Amino acid sequence: MKKFNIVSFKKKTVILIVAVLILIVASQWWTIRMIYAKKFNGDVATLFARIYHLSAANVINSSGNINIALADYISDENFAFDYLKKQANAKGEEFALSDQQIREIAWDKILRQTWVNSIAKKNKIFINDQDMADFYESMGGKDNLQKGLQKTKVNISQYENFVIRPSIMEVKVYKYLLDNFNDLAGMQKAQNAYQALIDGKKDFEEIAKEFSDDMTYVEDSMFVSTDQLGELGEPIKNLQPGEYTKIMVLPGNPSYYIIWRLQGNSIDPETKQEVKELRGIAIKAKSMDEFFSDWKNSSQINQWYK
Numbered sequence: 001m002k003k004f005n006i007v008s009f010k011k012k013t014v015i016l017i018v019a020v021l022i023l024i025v026a027s028q029w030w031t032i033r034m035i036y037a038k039k040f041n042g043d044v045a046t047l048f049a050r051i052y053h054l055s056a057a058n059v060i061n062s063s064g065n066i067n068i069a070l071a072d073y074i075s076d077e078n079f080a081f082d083y084l085k086k087q088a089n090a091k092g093e094e095f096a097l098s099d100q101q102i103r104e105i106a107w108d109k110i111l112r113q114t115w116v117n118s119i120a121k122k123n124k125i126f127i128n129d130q131d132m133a134d135f136y137e138s139m140g141g142k143d144n145l146q147k148g149l150q151k152t153k154v155n156i157s158q159y160e161n162f163v164i165r166p167s168i169m170e171v172k173v174y175k176y177l178l179d180n181f182n183d184l185a186g187m188q189k190a191q192n193a194y195q196a197l198i199d200g201k202k203d204f205e206e207i208a209k210e211f212s213d214d215m216t217y218v219e220d221s222m223f224v225s226t227d228q229l230g231e232l233g234e235p236i237k238n239l240q241p242g243e244y245t246k247i248m249v250l251p252g253n254p255s256y257y258i259i260w261r262l263q264g265n266s267i268d269p270e271t272k273q274e275v276k277e278l279r280g281i282a283i284k285a286k287s288m289d290e291f292f293s294d295w296k297n298s299s300q301i302n303q304w305y306k
Contacts, residue, residue: 028052032136035070036305046074061299063122068114070305076113077106079162083154090152093272104278107303115295116173125176131168171253174288178249178257183286190247190257190283195282197244197259204261204279214256221263222280225273236260236276254287 031048034040040048048054049070056073059066081102088095097105119125129171136142146156181187193211196202202210208218225285235245250256263277 003074013056041074042078046071049074056110056305057301057303059111059299059301061295063118066114066118068110069094073106073110073305076110076162077103080106080109080156083152083159083162084298086154109166111296111301112170115292116166116170119173119176120169123176125169125285127165127168127171128171131172132164135164170288173250174253174255174291175249175251177288177291178255178285180290186283186285187247190259193283194244194247194259195283197261204281208281211283212281214282217258217280217282220279222278223266223268223275224270224278225271225275226248227273229276236262236278239276241265249285250282255285256282256288271293 009174013289031040032052032054034047035048035054038045054070055067056070059068075162084097084105085095086100129288136145139145142156149156149159158171177183189211193207196207196211205218208215212218226233226237235248239245241262241264245260245264247257247259250258258280260280261276265274267273268275
């Protein structure tokens with residue numbers, strides 16, 4: 001009789017454990033269904049998406065297979081909605097964007113950031129403290145930016161995470177793409193212009209009309225002192241009048257490949273410093289938008305969270 005009771009107890013225990021496991025699996029399945037059906041939103045959806053390691057999308061191309069975490073996408077969507085709404089309120093404007101438009105903004109951002117980060121990871125491109133310091137200096141200082149954000153009640157830490165760092169990384173990756181000849185058409189055009197200058201069969205203005213995409217650099221001189229040259233310094237400071245630099249990449253998006261010609265040296269009447277008169281042939285480089293578009297067109301994108 002005692003043995004029967006022990007066996008019966010064990011059987012009930014097993015049945016209870018199985019029932020609990022089924023209940024847990026069923027609750028997880030229901031929760032996941034609710035998340036993908038957008039019945040759970042905001043922090044709740046982000047939490048469960050992170051716990052269950054859910055995917056928003058999968059991108060397949062020649063570089064491999066990239067997963068986009070659902071928690072990352074929902075966080076971007078939440079920030080986009082909150083930030084844009086607070087901006088509208090601060091300006092006294094009506095918030096006119098629909099939920100679908102917000103999703104499209106967030107989706108494009110997370111997809112682009114995933115692409116940028118994949119290049120950065122593969123090529124060991126990182127954001128350092130100096131990058132952050134340079135960014136804040138360009139904005140008039142961190143305190144100045146924080147005061148501006150306070151008007152819209154946007155948290156500086158969130159803004160740094162969702163806006164500043166992705167922006168800095170995109171600039172660094174764009175420079176990497178151009179420096180490493182990923183824009184074959186633009187670089188080839190710049191090399192042809194440089195070769196034409198070196199050959200000397202045509203004068204500067206004729207070659208500029210043939211190759212330059214921005215005649216401003218050809219028709220108007222830029223006067224800079226050695227102190228103002230910055231990154232341009234080394235290639236330019238030892239030029240003799242009439243000589244050219246090698247091909248350089250100008251910052252910006254879209255950027256330009258530029259070949260500087262030293263017109264001559266003179267003295268600034270105000271500062272009494274020597275200044276260099278420069279003109280250049282500028283060839284438009286492939287933009288970051290064009291690089292991104294090429295990547296999307298060459299990828300198979302499976303979006304699970306729509």
